[in-house]
Amino acid sequence: MSPRTATATHRRGRKASAPPAPTATATTYREALREAHREAMRRDPRVFLMGEDVGRYGGAFAVSLGLLEEFGEDRVRDTPLSEAAFTGAGIGAAMRGMRPVVEIMTVNFSLLALDQVLNNAATLRHMSGGQLSVPLVIRMTTGAGRQLAAQHSHSLEGWYAHIPGLRVLAPATLEDARGMLWPALQDPDPVVIFEHGSLYNLSGHLPADPGPVDIERAAVRRSGTDVTLVAFGGTLGKALTAAESLAAQGISAEVVDLRVLRPLDDATILESVARTHRLVVVDEAWRTGSLAAEVSARVAEQAFFELDAHVERVGAVEVPVPYAQHLEEATLPQVPGIVEAARRAVGEDG
Amino acid sequence: MTATEQRSGTATERAAADTTEQATGTSGADTPAGLLRAMLRIRRFEEKCAELYSATKIRGFLHLCIGEEAVAVGVVGALAAEDAVVSTYREHGHALARGVPMTAIMAEMFGRSTGCSGGRGGSMHLFDAGRRFYGGNAIVAGGLPVAVGLALADHLTGSPAVTACLFGDGAFAEGEWHESANLAALWHLPVLFCCENNRYAMGTSLAREHAQTDLAARAASYGMVSWAVDGMDVTQVREATTKALAYVRDSGQPCFLELRTYRFRAHSMYDPDRYRDPAEIEQWKRSDPIPALTEQLVQRGQVTTADVEQWEREIGQEIAAAVAAADAAPLEPVEDLTRHLTSTGPGEGSAS
Ligand SMILES: Cc1ncc(C[n+]2csc(CCOP(=O)(O)OP(=O)(O)O)c2C)c(N)n1
Ligand SMILES: [Mg+2]
Numbered sequence: 001m002s003p004r005t006a007t008a009t010h011r012r013g014r015k016a017s018a019p020p021a022p023t024a025t026a027t028t029y030r031e032a033l034r035e036a037h038r039e040a041m042r043r044d045p046r047v048f049l050m051g052e053d054v055g056r057y058g059g060a061f062a063v064s065l066g067l068l069e070e071f072g073e074d075r076v077r078d079t080p081l082s083e084a085a086f087t088g089a090g091i092g093a094a095m096r097g098m099r100p101v102v103e104i105m106t107v108n109f110s111l112l113a114l115d116q117v118l119n120n121a122a123t124l125r126h127m128s129g130g131q132l133s134v135p136l137v138i139r140m141t142t143g144a145g146r147q148l149a150a151q152h153s154h155s156l157e158g159w160y161a162h163i164p165g166l167r168v169l170a171p172a173t174l175e176d177a178r179g180m181l182w183p184a185l186q187d188p189d190p191v192v193i194f195e196h197g198s199l200y201n202l203s204g205h206l207p208a209d210p211g212p213v214d215i216e217r218a219a220v221r222r223s224g225t226d227v228t229l230v231a232f233g234g235t236l237g238k239a240l241t242a243a244e245s246l247a248a249q250g251i252s253a254e255v256v257d258l259r260v261l262r263p264l265d266d267a268t269i270l271e272s273v274a275r276t277h278r279l280v281v282v283d284e285a286w287r288t289g290s291l292a293a294e295v296s297a298r299v300a301e302q303a304f305f306e307l308d309a310h311v312e313r314v315g316a317v318e319v320p321v322p323y324a325q326h327l328e329e330a331t332l333p334q335v336p337g338i339v340e341a342a343r344r345a346v347g348e349d350g
Numbered sequence: 351m352t353a354t355e356q357r358s359g360t361a362t363e364r365a366a367a368d369t370t371e372q373a374t375g376t377s378g379a380d381t382p383a384g385l386l387r388a389m390l391r392i393r394r395f396e397e398k399c400a401e402l403y404s405a406t407k408i409r410g411f412l413h414l415c416i417g418e419e420a421v422a423v424g425v426v427g428a429l430a431a432e433d434a435v436v437s438t439y440r441e442h443g444h445a446l447a448r449g450v451p452m453t454a455i456m457a458e459m460f461g462r463s464t465g466c467s468g469g470r471g472g473s474m475h476l477f478d479a480g481r482r483f484y485g486g487n488a489i490v491a492g493g494l495p496v497a498v499g500l501a502l503a504d505h506l507t508g509s510p511a512v513t514a515c516l517f518g519d520g521a522f523a524e525g526e527w528h529e530s531a532n533l534a535a536l537w538h539l540p541v542l543f544c545c546e547n548n549r550y551a552m553g554t555s556l557a558r559e560h561a562q563t564d565l566a567a568r569a570a571s572y573g574m575v576s577w578a579v580d581g582m583d584v585t586q587v588r589e590a591t592t593k594a595l596a597y598v599r600d601s602g603q604p605c606f607l608e609l610r611t612y613r614f615r616a617h618s619m620y621d622p623d624r625y626r627d628p629a630e631i632e633q634w635k636r637s638d639p640i641p642a643l644t645e646q647l648v649q650r651g652q653v654t655t656a657d658v659e660q661w662e663r664e665i666g667q668e669i670a671a672a673v674a675a676a677d678a679a680p681l682e683p684v685e686d687l688t689r690h691l692t693s694t695g696p697g698e699g700s701a702s
Contacts, residue, residue, distance in 0.1 A: 074506060077537075079533070080529070080532060080533060080536065082529035082530075082532065082533055084495055084525065084526045084529055085494075085495045085498060085526065085529030085530045085532070085533045086495075086533065087495065088492075088494070088495020088496045088499060088530070089495055089496075089498045089499035089502050089530075090499060091499055092436075092495070092497060092498060092499020092501070092503065092513075093499040093500070093502045093503040094499070095484070095500065096434075096500045096503030096504065097507075098502075098503045098507075100499075112525075115489055115526070116492070116495055116496075119487075119489045119492055120487070120492060120495075120496055124485070125690050125691065125692065125693070126690045126691050127467060127470050127471050127475050127477070127485075128468075128470075128471065128475070128477035128485065128690075129466070129468025129469070129470055129471070129477065129690060130468065130689065130690035131477050131478070131479035131480075132477065164691055165691055165692060187693075188692075188693035189692045189694075
């Protein structure tokens with residue numbers, strides 16, 4: 001097995017940011033998102049934020065805390081409980097030249113706005129023969145793991161990633177939380193950003209003035225030679241922890257953070273598989289018809305002969321996510337399951 | 351498609367000018383004669399569509415507004431060029447009244463590359479961004495939130511534009527309508543909500559879809575100025591719309607018009623129309639907006655039968671030209687299938 005390249009940051013598991021640079025300041029995922037909004041609203045008067053409780057309350061996850069006071073009610077708009085109407089209003093305002101950021105409290109409630117996202121935002125450019133443009137950013141929290149029970153624990157990134165016409169992002173690091181919003185707002189097409197609920201308190205350091213990040217490519221978060229672990233959003237931390245544990249067992253795992261869920265960056269995944277010849281895809285969603293299924297299919301289609309073992313998937317058990325802690329844990333992908341899958345892939349039982 | 355495309359300089363110039371200028375609210379199209387001619391143009395166009403559907407030139411869903419032309423001409427023709435229109439799948443009349451060239455509409459229904467949506471939309475999805483005609487939405491009530499957003503942008507940027515959103519009595523039962531009404535009223539947005547109450551949502555009559563059938567009264571409960579209008583009388587529709595637009599522009603508040611109308615044809619070409627008493631249809635045809643106004647204007651000497659005959663000829667020629675052009679137009683190339691999916695070009699990098 002080859003030497004390991006895990007950084008100190010990775011060893012701290014959930015602290016997925018770069019090691020502190022001299023000018024770096026301590027921050028959290030939540031604060032990084034807030035700073036991204038602040039920057040966007042300062043730089044571009046067309047940018048405004050709307051959603052349920054984004055203003056007076058400060059955001060259900062406190063992302064927008066203080067922004068109302070700083071930018072006023074026109075630009076930080078508390079909406080009624082009307083997911084379809086305010087998401088559609090974001091679409092209309094975007095078509096008319098504004099750059100709205102619509103916050104939908106969680107992906108679970110986004111189902112009430114799915115009509116607007118699919119039938120309007122994602123569709124209008126093509127259906128109008130290229131006449132209309134919807135430069136809208138929609139942000140929402142996603143995922144399970146906080147004992148919130150089925151109706152507050154869905155992972156539906158794959159549903160959105162299914163839709164042509166959207167760009168779908170899943171920031172899982174401080175850099176991405178800080179850097180994805182601005183390029184998303186520059187995209188003339190609708191962008192959906194998923195923030196996993198377990199990440200808001202992720203802490204680390206960021207440079208005082210970090211530049212934007214790309215919203216095109218997946219990222220190799222840890223290099224390795226024996227097996228590729230593909231993960232994103234809420235499972236990235238678990239994949240990195242699993243890689244650490246595998247390293248202790250002499251197995252060198254490469255961890256690819258998808259970051260961009262649509263359009264998928266096939267090249268980065270395929271390059272990694274060409275190095276490791278083994279693939280484990282980790283996805284908090286139900287396996288059937290999931291992003292893990294899509295990644296597996298693409299590798300099977302495009303790199304079949306690179307594979308030395310069949311693809312392994314680690315996903316959620318196909319039940320509504322239960323409340324009780326032990327049941328929820330059993331439902332979701334966990335580090336030991338990822339480790340086992342990786343061991344199977346490299347032929348070390350598991 | 352540009353605002354100048356429809357102007358030609360032929361004998362049909364008046365035809366073109368009438369409708370194009372309506373979109374800018376500047377001209378003789380606002381005279382009773384102009385309104386009549388505009389309705390006649392929509393009627394004849396849609397009759398031709400039905401024929402072309404039977405001839406399998408037009409496919410898919412086709413929803414005609416025959417009987418409801420007074421709403422299209424009365425409402426949409428009253429808008430200023432800067433105003434926006436958000437419409438439904440029953441939007442041929444709205445598009446024509448807005449000045450979307452008939453040639454582009456016909457070509458769209460033929461699936462041609464010269465169509466106003468590049469052959470991707472068809473009858474239900476006519477678009478013309480240059481004329482601020484935001485389509486043709488086939489999700490019942492799906493356009494309403496978008497209209498609120500267009501108005502929100504105008505509100506935030508201080509634009510005087512009003513967004514007119516047309517939708518049906520069926521849509522009035524959808525949550526998206528109620529959410530949009532509340533949001534527009536709450537945020538004081540310049541939306542003109544135009545409910546085309548033709549008394550049916552497909553086969554479900556008004557009384558079978560609404561516990562309270564007075565839609566204007568219900569809209570008023572959102573704190574909006576709200577009027578019910580005889581949608582079979584183009585003059586009344588135009589007057590009410592003009593007043594409503596002035597109110598929305600001055601106050602920055604939304605306004606609701608319930609336009610009481612009736613469709614003479616089936617819901618769509620698929621619909622065998624089993625749910626209506628033919629006597630009811632006949633009864634409503636007695637208030638057909640076109641013959642009634644013709645008779646009135648002839649009696650008053652504002653229009654002669656020769657004028658009407660002349661219009662019929664011009665309109666017939668315009669339609670024939672649109673059909674011929676659509677027939678001759680190239681199909682949208684299959685190689686362009688994924689074009690316009692995103693701004694970054696074909697396939698957005700993941701079509702494979
Ligand atoms: C959300 C949704 N539900 C159902 C349909 C199917 N559908 C198409 S038109 C229609 C009736 C709509 O009636 P109304 O709003 O009164 O408009 P009209 O057709 O009378 O102009 C129905 C049920 C649809 N297109 N969208
Ligand atoms: Mg109806």
